[in-house]
Amino acid sequence: MSVLTKQAPGAAATIAAGPPGRRKQGSPRRRNQRSGYLFLLPWFLGMLFTIVPFFASLYLAFTDYNLFTEPNFVGLANFQAMAEDPRLGQSLKVTFIYTFVSVPISLAVALLIALVLNRGLQGLAIYRSVYYLPSLLGGSVAIVMLWRYIFGNEGIINGFLGLFGIAGPAWVTDPNFSLSTLIVLNVWTFGSPMVIFLAGLRQVPTMYYEAASIDGASRWRQFRSITIPLISPIIFFNLIMQLIGSFQTFTQGYVMSGGTGGPADSTLFYNLYLYQKGFTEFEMGYASAMAWLLLMIIAIFTAINFIASKFWVFYDN
């Protein structure tokens, strides 16, 4: 049991500490810290490339920068304009619906499939890969194009419905359905939370289940009282990552609508609108202000989640 607890950090410390006995090593805590920073090094290096645009965009958010001429400071004008921009409201609506519908569903599906796979199937590695594959592809242009065809008027979905005499709607071009089509695409890419769930499930000691069985607990009871609490940090992690990811959705909306956010702004994701503002309407100051609003929104939702997590996430350390 205790091996399980400290396995990963211990292994890391061994690598990071270097040849033993060269000089006096710090406390295990110090060593752990050092190895921690070593693991964070790629992130720090990457940060060098994002830190400049990061602060540049903060400055530009308060200017009328139009890409071509020198930016002029305009105070809060961009933020005031945002409050009155109906398309901004529409883009927030699209993004919120997308996030709050697709994230819970895709997490539920991911957990369900992970539970099934965790029961020790033959050829687990193959299933795992098969279910993970969409995650690698889902954000790609090619898959969104493929999705367009699958859901197209002559696509296999409507072809299948046609077998039963049902005339399917125009999934892609009808503004009443286009966003649902993208939500289905997002749910389909449940692979990466699934793999993380699977890793978590494998670390739940079987002795708990054995003990619970002896006490006569049902499967459902075991799932609720053992599995869920023990993997709750992982559910939390997946929830946060999926939320952040879907708030930032761009490719799906861009490719599906040919960059317009159409039909009728029904797939106008926040980031897509931001992009249009910056690069087709040349209002980069406004687009920068939008980026900061998105950061605020993500930060608020993440903060809410962290606060709420105190009541349902179970940390054992």
Added chain:
Amino acid sequence: MKKTATTGFSRRIFLGAAVTAAGFALSGCGGGNPPAAGGPVELNFVYWGDSNRAKMTDAAIRIFEEKNPGITVKSEYQDSGPYADKLATRFAGGNPPDVLAMANRSLLEYAQRGTLADLKTLPELNLDKVPDTVLSRGEVDGKLYGLATGVTTIGMVVNKAITDQAGVAIPDDKTWSWDDYAKFATEVTQKTGGKVYGAGYDVSTETGPILLARQRGEDFYTEDNKLGVSEDTIREWFQYSVDLRNAGGYPPAGFFEQIGGSAAQSYLAKGTVASQIIPINNFKAYNEAAGGNVVLLRMPGETTEKRRGYSADPTMLWSIAAKSKHPKEAAKLLDFLTNDSDGAAETLTQRGVPINPDVAESITAKLSPGDTAFVNMMAAIQEDELPPAYVYPKGASVVADTLKQLATEVEFGRVTPADAAKTFIEKSNAAINK
């Protein structure tokens, strides 16, 4: 150490990961480096189009390079969507191309931000043969920022193979009205048993309502760069498509998935619609894609409305970046593209009828029947005097997007044509007057 199992995750990891992920939301774009000077001049020349257009353009460029030793041309082409995006980032990064193709609706977005050169200040570019009506389409405040690559207009193409089989006569396009077109389209749908829709034009492209506005005595865009079209005309434009759909002549909502794509992907080529509005410089491609029995017609309403709606419009415009390091050489290339018959012999009417009449004349013998039909129609519509047309104002790309969005809302019955027209005028005025 507590003797219990954990999953090895901690709060700190979550916070770090979450902040990292959120940080990516804010990264923007970088800049580019200016090319090194010295030695022979290399011009960067960019345009949008397909591989066929590129092949013809490359052939012309080779002739230019032969005629102008010391200048090499590095050209790039893309589809129009990504082209527009890339162009914006290149200008923003301070690394614009020297010579570039510009859409009518984007010209003033760029020009009024000081990014384009005034072509009249470049003596290497000879504009003597270019008609004033063409110059005015790239001009604002007496400065010329864009020069038409050629002229074209819109027309109605009808697949005669379908109408013959259905036994529907095509009305005389010199005198047909919008009502005649609606009757014709509805009849085609009926007589083909609904297999083919009579009409399949794109409601959301601005060239249609621009023509209708002119026929109704309005300028869609006025001489002083404002929106001139009336709410009533836009309502009429939307209402016409709704009525035509209700009558059966136009396909149901959601039928068109990728309207406005290439000729080969068009619904005319697929044979699911019998007629479509196209920029007529593409007639040859549509005719070939749809089986070779396509006829090119004038737009309806040219004699039945208040006045003529047609105008000879720039297919696209050539511009030179204000920041070009080689404005002389860039002007030479533009002069070649405009006034050189040898170059035009390669590009033919790919970007519209050449604007220099002598050049246009010199290539007539080399044209295929499809292109000849296009050139003849361009000449025929200009025989009568046409009302003047003006450069698209700044904000025209927002107008185009607004039209597209509202056309879909109307298509699916989410707003009435009257409400859509009202919104269109409000949003367009806001974008143009900003």
